[in-house]
Amino acid sequence: MSERTRRRGAVLENAITDGAWDVLVEQGYNGFTYEAIAARAGTSKPVLYRRWPQREDLLIATLTRHWRPLDIPDTGSLRQDALALLRTVNAERARTMILMRIQLADYFRETGTDFNDLRSRLRPADQTPPFAKLVDRAIERGELTDVPRPERVVNLPFDLVRHDMLMTMGAVPDEAIVEIVDTVWLPLLDLPTHSTQAGR
Template identity: 40%
Template sequence: MAARPAGRTRRRGAALEEAILSAAADELTESGFAGLTMDRVAARAGTNKNAIYRRWPGRLALGIAAYRRLTTAVRPPDTGDLRGDALELLRGANRHWSSPLGAILRELLAAAGGAPELLAGLQDQSGDAVAAPWLTILGRAVARGEAAPEALHPRVATVAIVLLRNEFVVRGAPTAPDDVLVEIVDEVYLPLVRRRGPAPG
């Protein structure tokens, strides 16, 4: 059996996947999704395109996986009241949307079009990850008597961030004015979580 060249180790499984994702994340950061190519990722990862295609069916799927690697879980704020916490979460999301990472996210959303399986991969890692900080601040608010216990439901907890995303999609702007964030919290979110009960007949 021929000896493997010195200094070269054939990577498999998780090690190779890690190298590819790392290379793709670096390419996304430097060139955006428009500049992401399988050739460049393969060269950067020290592998071949076939190894990438065996794991991701195309450039968009790889771009989504690389974007998810670049993002980190949101740490919930603790300002002492629900209004302050909700505004901090929305302002953080607003900053992300207008950041270089947010620009990559907008590119990926545009490329995904209406494909539900691809869009699902872009929902800030997962529905659970999106809901977690909102459920945390809402749980504190329930304990303080600021919100109704019935409000502790993922769909209710995340109403504010869903409305902010809608602003981005409808207006196509890279950021939303702060008065829009205040309006979402004061006119929709706080009234919703404070008065949970049967819908009016």
């Protein structure tokens, strides 16, 4: 009995999504075809179609398997939590984010979506975004006042780091991470959300 015949369930699905990831990395979304993935995974196209009727379904399954959830730090300090989280993102996600931006450009054009839409699909619906969780913990500890804060402000550190990664196509210098937290983010969290100028 061949290895192809013996594989079942999660073992087979993992082999397929691993092969699909290799195809995506090497050939981008244009090369992300059932034929190429089946050949790489050592299986047949009907096996893939039975599990993922649409190519986008297979793409999401592949990215979900290779987009490891981040460990949320809990140091007892909002500043240290934010720095630790951004450093983890920088170390573990820089290559993947850049890869996704480049190799999935055709996917974004084809579907009319963007990286934020894709990230929402990869994150479980009931999962609190990492920086929102850090802010919630800081409120519980009494570091921050419990006032409404715009989602854009709460998630700003990740957005700025991601921006720098994509602009430079590389990891972000640590001094930039410290600047984002100390100079940009923490002061914004303490500003009352209603302190806008009249007429703006």
